[in-house]
Amino acid sequence: MTKVIVIGAGVVGASAAYRLAQAGAQVLVLEANRPGAGTSGISYAWTNAHRKPPLPYHALNVNGMKTHAILRDELGATPWWHGGGSLEWTEPERWDSFRANIEQLNGWGYAASYVTPAQVHELEPDIDLSVLGDAPAAFFPDEGWCDPVVYIQAMLSAAIRRHNARILLGARVVDLLMHGDRAGGVRLADGSVHEADVVVNCAGRWTNDAVREAGLHLPMAPTPGLLVFTPPVACGLSRVLHTSVVNVRPDGAGRLMLHWDPTDATLSLDSAVSTDMPQVRDLLARVKRVLPGIGEVSAEAVRLGIRPIPGDGFTAVGPVPRVSGYYVAVTHSGVTMSPFLGLCLADEIMRGTERPELADFRPARFFN
Ligand SMILES: Cc1cc2nc3c(=O)[nH]c(=O)nc-3n(C[C@H](O)[C@H](O)[C@H](O)COP(=O)(O)OP(=O)(O)OC[C@H]3O[C@@H](n4cnc5c(N)ncnc54)[C@H](O)[C@@H]3O)c2cc1C
Secondary structure, eight states: OOEEEEEOOSHHHHHHHHHHHHTTOEEEEEESSOTTOSGGGSOOOEEOOTTOOSHHHHHHHHHHHHHHHHHHHHHSOOTTEEOSOEEEEOOGGGHHHHHHHHHHHHHTTOOOEEEOHHHHHHHOTTSOHHHHTTOOEEEETTOEEEOHHHHHHHHHHIIIIIHOOEEEETOOEEEEEEETTEEEEEEETTSOEEEOSEEEEOOGGGGGGGOOOGGGOOOBOOEEEEEEEOOOOSOOOOSEEEOSSOEEEEOSTTOEEEEOHHHHTTOOTTOOOOTTSHHHHHHHHHHHHHOGGGOSOOOSEEEEEEEOOBTTSSOEEEEOTTOBTEEEEEOSSHHHHHHHHHHHHHHHHHSOOOOGGGGGGOGGGGOO
16 A cells, blocks of 8 residues: 655645545645644635636646535535635726736636626625726636635545544654655654655645755745734625725625735735734725725734745646655645645556646756
């Protein structure tokens, strides 16, 4: 039986663990902290393939969206995934690029259609249409959002209960065990050793920290993202909303999650964040313009997430040159893509089937 170690229990590691165990591997997940403790627990988690050119990268995301849907058929229910589509409009300076995006998405066969203010009102009656004004608005019916930690739990539970995978928590990997040019397992911070035929590094932004050998390190370009959470509010928002003033989505039990790209640009990877910082008050004022019904509200929580982005901005999944038995899987948009990446890893590692969808996203491109 092929023994596989998966480093990290975020969305990527949990997806890999489930599919590898299902394909017959004896899987051991080693998680330094707890499942979902990394970026997956602090994510906007919008499942989409929106503004993700070029086509192969867009397609990777579409495959992720489709695989989320396959899980619904496979497991009977996917309580972590919330459909309903997304609505978008932008500020006037971006209308040309907005229209170009819709045209490109339609050209690629992705569902995206313009909607009138009356249709926006029908979909989301609590939106103040004066903020929309005469902006072009679009609806993306196949999009949604995910509760990543609930997803992770479901994948790990399926791997463990159905396919005898194991997980060790508090297990920080510090190095690969090398047998010549072959990875034969890992060493943990406490000095213990775990042998395996294959090691799959799914440690997200910490991918390089788990292996001491600098020659195996990927260039990384992480970016910070601020998420603001309201308390439960009496507002009927039921889908992802990207507007000219704020991005907002439901986050369960009446809470809203707010995000705004320009705010991220004011922060660094180690910025301290708090509910009373000016950026948070600004996001709350912005969301009140779009959804005035929420009234005066303070932030219940604020979190800074760090996006695990490989150096050129694109996904890196596959073997690493010069060492056999060692794979990495690191990506932004991991909430969208991870169900598909798990399938691909299982096909490649357990069935020996190379997935053409990953051809442009091999870690080897960084090791010339
Ligand atoms: C603000 C923000 C918004 C985002 N919005 C979206 C979005 O809308 N849609 C989308 O699809 N994606 C989005 N993303 C990206 C997405 O969240 C990530 O791509 C995804 O969560 C990465 O998952 P992961 O499993 O690779 O990493 P992580 O979730 O970070 O998991 C890595 C795990 O490895 C563990 N670990 C680390 N080091 C070690 C070690 N040495 N040994 C053992 N375990 C270790 C960690 O504890 C962690 O649990 C967003 C990210 C951020 C920050």
